[in-house]
Structure formats: structure tokens, C-alpha cells
Amino acid sequence: MDQSKEQRILNSVSYNAVKGDPESVLNCIDKYCGQYEWAMNVGDEKGIILDKTVEEADPTVALEMGTYCGYSAIRIARLLKPNARLLSIEFNPEFIPIAKEIIEIAGLSEKVTIIEGHSQDIIPQLKKKYEVETLDFVFLDHWKERYAPDTILLEECGLLRKGSILLADNIVYPGAPEFIKYIRSNSRYECTSYPTFLEYMKVEDAMEKAVYMG
């Protein structure tokens, strides 16, 4: 049974990256996916927007939906202050060991907790089981039609506070129209759109920042 693309990405990181150096892991994935096999990592261009938003949020507790290979988990976790943590939800059991290994190579395992499951099942557990009070930053990069229902669920579970920052990938491509409709028509959110390009491609995309006003 030949290897999966995600396994090949891990092989490339394991062989080429400098252990304990998050930047070298990110560069290795971007090089591999830019030159050999496209993959749905947020990538180096949109990654700058992610970096800036994480720095603005300076989160103590951050959530990501859609770990995939752990690329954005590394981007986020490398910017976290001491004692801050990232919870990352992933439901595909094939990707979890790969993401864990890539995050370990980046030296960020202590800061990142990968939670296996569907976001809609995990979100209601965050307060009690994962000792979350409220979330300072949320990165949405999972199934696009789940962005809106999961945002509503975060609100209903009391996980957002005044100033919580949400950042959503792929607003243009593949697109998340229901999310955009919901968030921009909801006066409790201050929205900003960041036009950019799809990872590793000359295709337009955008990211949406939404600050919860409580």
C-alpha cells in the first residue's frame, strides 16, 4: 500500500527540517507543497495574515478547527507566549499521527493539544473536559459549510468573550458563503476581509477576521 500525500509531507519534514526549529518545518512544507504536491495548508502567503492576527490576539487559549498536517498549528503555536496553549480539533484518524509528528519535529508538542473528533461534538466539551473558560483566538480551516454552525455553537457554549478574534480561511476559494452571510449580518461581530491568494497557487482567495463584541 503506497504512502499517502500526508505521509510524504511528513517524510520530507523528517528528512529536511531542523529539529526544534518551527520556521524550518514551515519552510520545508511550503517548499514540498509548492514544488511537488499541492496540499491544503494555509501556506506562506496567507500564513502572514494568520501570524499578524495571532500577534494581535496574543491569545492565552487558542482553538483551531482542521489540524490536517499541523502546518497552521505550528504557525500559531510558535507565536504563543509561555503558558499559552492551542487546542486543535481533527476528525480524520489518518492525519492525527502525522500532525503530531510534524508538530513534535517543530518542538511545539507542549503548546499544542490535538483533540480527535468532530468539531460539533468537541466544542460543547471544551469548558468542562478541556478546562477552557473562553477562547481568545479561533482559526477556522475545516469543512467550509461547518464554519457558520460551529461559530454559532461557540457562542451558544459561552466560549466567546468581548474581543475574541475569529479568523477564517478560504472565504473566496473554496468559499464559505453561509459563514460570510451570518457573520457580516450579525452586529455582534466586527468583520474585516483580507484579499489574498490560495496557498501555492495564483488563484484569488481571502481570509475573514471577525471580532466578537459580546
Ligand SMILES: CCCNc1ncnc2c1ncn2[C@@H]1O[C@H](/C=C/CNC(=O)c2cc(-c3ccc(F)cc3)cc(O)c2O)[C@@H](O)[C@H]1O
Ligand atoms: C462534519 C465535520 C466538521 N467538523 C470537523 N471536525 C474536525 N475536523 C474536521 C472537520 N471537518 C473537516 N475536518 C478536518 O479539517 C481538514 C479539512 C479541511 C477542509 N479544507 C478544505 O477543503 C480546503 C480546500 C482547499 C482547496 C482549494 C482549491 C482546490 F482546488 C481544492 C481545495 C484549500 C484550503 O485552504 C482548504 O482549507 C481535514 O484535516 C479534515 O479531516
Ligand SMILES: [Mg+2]
Ligand atoms: Mg484552508
